[in-house]
Amino acid sequence: MLAASGAEVGRELIALGGALVVAGFLARAGRRVGLPTIPLFMLAGILAGPHTPGPVLIRDPADLGVLATVGLVLLLFHLGLEFSFDDLVAGGGRLLAAGGAYLVINLSLGLLLGLGLAWGGREALIIAGIVGISSSAIVTKLLVELRRLANPETRLLLGIVVVEDVFLAVYLAFLQPALGGTAAGLDAIVAVTRAVAFLGIMMAVARWGRRLVGRLLHTADDELLTVCFVGVAVLVAGVAAALGVSEAIGAFLAGQVLAGTSVAERVARLVLPLRDLLAATFFFAFGLMVDPDQLFDLIGPVAVAVVLTVLGNGAAGVVAARLHGFGRTEAANIGLTVLARGEFSLVLASLAVAAGLDGRLGPFTAAYVLVLAIGGPLAASRADSLSRLLPGRLLSKGPRSP
Amino acid sequence: MQEQELPGIGYRYDLEVDGGRVSIVIHHSGRRDVYISEDGRKRPTVVALTDDQARRLGAVLAGAYFRPAVSERIEALVGGLVIDWMTVRADSPGTGRSIADLAVRRETGMTIVAISRGDEVIVTPEPSEVLAAGDRLVVVGKPDDLGRFTALVVG
Numbered sequence: 044m045l046a047a048s049g050a051e052v053g054r055e056l057i058a059l060g061g062a063l064v065v066a067g068f069l070a071r072a073g074r075r076v077g078l079p080t081i082p083l084f085m086l087a088g089i090l091a092g093p094h095t096p097g098p099v100l101i102r103d104p105a106d107l108g109v110l111a112t113v114g115l116v117l118l119l120f121h122l123g124l125e126f127s128f129d130d131l132v133a134g135g136g137r138l139l140a141a142g143g144a145y146l147v148i149n150l151s152l153g154l155l156l157g158l159g160l161a162w163g164g165r166e167a168l169i170i171a172g173i174v175g176i177s178s179s180a181i182v183t184k185l186l187v188e189l190r191r192l193a194n195p196e197t198r199l200l201l202g203i204v205v206v207e208d209v210f211l212a213v214y215l216a217f218l219q220p221a222l223g224g225t226a227a228g229l230d231a232i233v234a235v236t237r238a239v240a241f242l243g244i245m246m247a248v249a250r251w252g253r254r255l256v257g258r259l260l261h262t263a264d265d266e267l268l269t270v271c272f273v274g275v276a277v278l279v280a281g282v283a284a285a286l287g288v289s290e291a292i293g294a295f296l297a298g299q300v301l302a303g304t305s306v307a308e309r310v311a312r313l314v315l316p317l318r319d320l321l322a323a324t325f326f327f328a329f330g331l332m333v334d335p336d337q338l339f340d341l342i343g344p345v346a347v348a349v350v351l352t353v354l355g356n357g358a359a360g361v362v363a364a365r366l367h368g369f370g371r372t373e374a375a376n377i378g379l380t381v382l383a384r385g386e387f388s389l390v391l392a393s394l395a396v397a398a399g400l401d402g403r404l405g406p407f408t409a410a411y412v413l414v415l416a417i418g419g420p421l422a423a424s425r426a427d428s429l430s431r432l433l434p435g436r437l438l439s440k441g442p443r444s445p
Numbered sequence: 446m447q448e449q450e451l452p453g454i455g456y457r458y459d460l461e462v463d464g465g466r467v468s469i470v471i472h473h474s475g476r477r478d479v480y481i482s483e484d485g486r487k488r489p490t491v492v493a494l495t496d497d498q499a500r501r502l503g504a505v506l507a508g509a510y511f512r513p514a515v516s517e518r519i520e521a522l523v524g525g526l527v528i529d530w531m532t533v534r535a536d537s538p539g540t541g542r543s544i545a546d547l548a549v550r551r552e553t554g555m556t557i558v559a560i561s562r563g564d565e566v567i568v569t570p571e572p573s574e575v576l577a578a579g580d581r582l583v584v585v586g587k588p589d590d591l592g593r594f595t596a597l598v599v600g
Contacts, residue, residue: 125452125453179453183454190488190489192451192457192478192480193457193459193470197451198449198451201453204452
């Protein structure tokens, strides 16, 4: 890089800067009408990429390679950092039941869709995750912006998202060996053993080593702390990827390890601007891969996926509301808010594409996320009127305290 | 007040009041949302406050800025120094004794800078000044010493 000529450096900087400017301004325009940022960053990638008319900022998504990957790493690192098993336990059995029901309904629908599309067994496994897991980022932001934080069902709704996050971690841990795919028999066993060993070690460190890790990382200086924790996150993610466990779960576990330490709160604050910047780069880079022509070919599968997701989330909302004695409005609020799909679907699709699975997964997920990351929040903001579509006899009349 | 964690957002505190409920959401970012839900109304009124605004509002709610008239003492902190007003009662240990007799400065480290007695104000009273019931004392010193002063003089 240092040896690159001036023209080369100029080209690369213009590409990256241009990408961020386009993504930033598009997302700002979207914010005015209440749209989340993730789909718009991706849309900016599609528009600025080589497959659409108009100026081409970046010809090859690989130009953003490391930055985009670090974006993915920091997304999962932050998730691991914020995630606490206490949240899960505190919610109690009914919350677990609501979250479990959500996962069973939506993952099964996703798996059925994947098998129905017949792109392959491993592809079906990935589609189950893409379709089955909500976007924590969009859901959380949505609740704040729709001013629903004081609603009775909000705790339950966030609890479902936490259950999904746990599932995502487990799913990511075992996905990569499964994606490795072609290897059968002994190789597959070795791969799974390696994954389990890595998970075991990281969880042991999170459980017993947090004092030591906290002491090693501790420094009063924000600058030094930032350099160190980003280093740890990227290093652990890299080791995980090298072991064939996927960088995503490595980053998540690095976050989990730091979550228990004395520096956790400062890391959570310092990582935000870095995560926002690099995650935007990741979403943009994902958009670059997408050829709109392919999007049109995939309208059928995407439409089916969207319909299944809407039905699955509606059903899960009703189940959750019933378990907690909530009424129709609350059921609609839950179902339509967790409908949003975003970062996790894109992470899964990018892992799948990198592992050499069916290339249609990229544009399929891009279109699916575009529809639900934009449509989900729009539907959630109209939950009051849409709740009339739910069959009233399934639910009690009004809210009962949880 | 009922406390609930909102994973990924922060904490929520609910207070049931007549005709509705007040909920405070403290975000991890430091932002505070105040939700006021009135019975029979669908949407709550919501105000978002920054950390600083919330602290000021909290101080007003706690009565730290404007104290109702019943309050006996007014306290202010200026750069690590506390200035306090207090009234000597008939049954206070200091009633009828002089400042020198009480050895206020040696015993407590606090200084009586003024006494308001009826219409009269005595600024920097002499050590020989005898305290009387109803005297309003203005004292200055370190916050840590205030307790000892109160115990010795006002009781």
